[in-house]
Amino acid sequence: ETGVTQSPTHLIKTRGQQVTLRCSSQSGHNTVSWYQQALGQGPQFIFQYYREEENGRGNFPPRFSGLQFPNYSSELNVNALELDDSALYLCASSLAVGGWGNTEAFFGQGTRLTVV
Amino acid sequence: SQQGEEDPQALSIQEGENATMNCSYKTSINNLQWYRQNSGRGLVHLILIRSNEREKHSGRLRVTLDTSKKSSSLLITASRAADTASYFCATVSAGNKLTFGGGTRVLVKP
Numbered sequence: 001e002t003g004v005t006q007s008p009t010h011l012i013k014t015r016g017q018q019v020t021l022r023c024s025s026q027s028g029h030n031t032v033s034w035y036q037q038a039l040g041q042g043p044q045f046i047f048q049y050y051r052e053e054e055n056g057r058g059n060f061p062p063r064f065s066g067l068q069f070p071n072y073s074s075e076l077n078v079n080a081l082e083l084d085d086s087a088l089y090l091c092a093s094s095l096a097v098g099g100w101g102n103t104e105a106f107f108g109q110g111t112r113l114t115v116v
Numbered sequence: 117s118q119q120g121e122e123d124p125q126a127l128s129i130q131e132g133e134n135a136t137m138n139c140s141y142k143t144s145i146n147n148l149q150w151y152r153q154n155s156g157r158g159l160v161h162l163i164l165i166r167s168n169e170r171e172k173h174s175g176r177l178r179v180t181l182d183t184s185k186k187s188s189s190l191l192i193t194a195s196r197a198a199d200t201a202s203y204f205c206a207t208v209s210a211g212n213k214l215t216f217g218g219g220t221r222v223l224v225k226p
Binding site: 004033035039041042043044045048056058088090092103104105106107108109110112 | 149151156157158159160161164204213214215216217218219
């Protein structure tokens with residue numbers, strides 16, 4: 001049990017729709033990161049938020065966007081869903097000092113998104 | 117793109133045997149971490165080794181880091197059926213972004 005919770009656990013959407021995934025970080029953590037994991041592959045970094053500001057972004061198009069709230073919970077929004085967006089979406093929280101991390105990340109159990 | 121690449125991609129061993137997997141990466145790093153994932157669920161942190169460390173132990177786990185060769189290894193001693201999982205190395209360079217490899221799938225047969 002990491003203390004990081006994600007909702008929903010499973011979701012089915014139609015191509016072209018929009019989706020919002022939610023993450024509640026572990027208490028005291030100021031950094032949240034989102035990852036996309038396709039079946040049989042390693043997680044791919046989407047973006048990271050540190051103290052409510054985006055602090056790094058991976059190679060994902062602008063239709064992937066996010067928010068971090070004052071209580072350090074977070075959302076991942078994906079617009080205009082494509083079939084290739086089907087994946088496990090993982091949220092990870094950590095404690096970073098000055099924006100730099102030397103500590104472990106705590107992952108939620110993920111949201112399995114299927115786009116049909 | 118993936119920074120770390122694990123080798124082998126899959127490993128099958130008998131309970132009680134040791135399991136060794138390797139990770140290679142391309143750029144300089146702040147630290148390197150190993151994670152375990154059971155059957156498509158969330159990742160669990162196993163061990164973190166900093167760039168100025170060469171070896172680290174945690175229970176039955178032993179991790180080495182060779183920054184000159186840009187490689188790391190994870191050794192699981194006296195494996196158990198419960199160790200069956202996918203294992204990922206992840207490098208940290210800038211900020212706290214984790215860059216994962218493709219993982220090693222380990223099957224421990226009872």
